[in-house]
Amino acid sequence: MKTVDPTLRDDIIAAIPNLRAFAISLSGSVDRADDLVQETLLRAFANIGSFRPGTNLSAWLFTILRNLFRSEYRKRRREVPDSDGAFAATLTTHPDQNTHLDFEDFRAALDRLPADQREALVLVGASGFSYEEAADICQCAVGTIKSRVNRARRRLGEMLSIDTAEDFGPDRPTRAILTATDRP
Template structure:
């Protein structure tokens, strides 16, 4: 046992992903960094709860999201937006080229409920399986699937996309401006 590598040496490699997940949940970098710090301290102290050979990132994300929801309960305020109050007036039609800018997408994403942002990051962005996400979120696999489906639908709705319009954002910020500038020069 004494010669086994310390899994805690690996913690730092997960910090960038933990921060991205925390920012997605908290929508605030200061709070996000506090969540990451708290999760790292807990992970360090509770490393015996990590089973070597299993997915450390999933384990860390579980600690982090539990910290987030615990804080939310403590604050006794609903950070989420199940009724779409924050989202009112957010939906704007995409630009004339039919493509969304990063800012449009981020704004719509931030208007989702905490649970919807969480499931989309875990499944859509991080690429965890529904089974892994179910374990991390402490819900049934079917719940993860239906929640992810509703979250995507809500996001599309918030982006104000009509049927047949591309939901894909510009590959690089500034592309649209560059295209507009080029068009102006050509015209």
């Protein structure tokens, strides 16, 4: 560390009350002002080599303080108080491309099902028909529709590597759907 001229050091120390008053006027807080003055002094001593003797020391110190305040102001303006992380948790989203890719995988797997299983699954699972209504549409027994839907669901799960509800992902819409379908 470079040795500071004692006269320059004394002049810097003499400027502290004025720096503090300026910092209070900027920040509106005595504690924040003291932090600004301390950081200003640290930067001034760290960069003392850039000060040109014969120029206005107070102006140089006040410029450092003002720049520090503005930098912190810009930084804080973008920050949101969130000590418990609740706000940050609401900002997270899953990437859209995963949903699109998952849907494409589902469509491809659905297309690979036998036609009778795909038809039964679409009628009951996607179109919302009861087993009885789907049996009437397909002109077969209710037990046959139930069997086809069960085999289609099991086969889709195998093709998509889905063993449990946890494999669907942690996003809220998916969890809401799974919770709704788990109810009796």
